[in-house]
Amino acid sequence: MKIKQLRNIFVIPLIFSIFSCSQNTYDDIEEETNPIPEIVTYQDVKYIIDGACIACHSNPPQNGAPMSLVSFEHVKEAVQNRDLISKISKNVGDNGLMPLGGPRLPQSSIDLIIEWNNDGLLEN
Ligand code: HEC
Numbered sequence: 001m002k003i004k005q006l007r008n009i010f011v012i013p014l015i016f017s018i019f020s021c022s023q024n025t026y027d028d029i030e031e032e033t034n035p036i037p038e039i040v041t042y043q044d045v046k047y048i049i050d051g052a053c054i055a056c057h058s059n060p061p062q063n064g065a066p067m068s069l070v071s072f073e074h075v076k077e078a079v080q081n082r083d084l085i086s087k088i089s090k091n092v093g094d095n096g097l098m099p100l101g102g103p104r105l106p107q108s109s110i111d112l113i114i115e116w117n118n119d120g121l122l123e124n
Pocket of ligand 1: 052063064078088098100101
């Protein structure tokens with residue numbers, strides 16, 4: 001009973017205040033429906049690599065990975081000379097799919113990295 005009262009006192013006004021403050025501008029809405037930035041830079045792809053790759057491609061690399069992917073230079077070099085994009089684009093079950101052992105990256109993340117390459121592999 002006490003907990004329920006506390007919840008009513010704190011949580012319900014909180015929910016109301018959150019909703020009353022959120023005003024979606026046109027820019028917000030556009031951002032939600034079009035998540036790929038106009039020019040993709042390393043800053044946009046770094047979080048994907050950090051989340052899916054650096055368990056092995058750390059510095060120094062682990063689990064038999066041949067190189068690290070912890071910096072802009074590393075990742076750029078791997079796109080240019082180590083077939084990074086084709087390794088992440090393979091189908092589940094194909095030999096050499098990265099991240100090794102899966103799961104395959106979401107297609108939107110793969111597309112973002114492809115777009116980064118198309119945009120010239122910029123750092124910022
Ligand atoms: C569980 C460990 C592990 C994870 C996670 C992992 N890799 Fe790898 N990676 C390896 C190993 C081991 C090799 C070397 C053997 C091979 O090529 O299959 C490798 C090789 C590669 C190569 C080829 C290097 C070369 O010179 O031939 C690329 C490119 C690569 N990984 C990219 C990635 C990317 C990008 C991710 C994240 C999306 C990732 N890896 C996640 C273990 C991993």
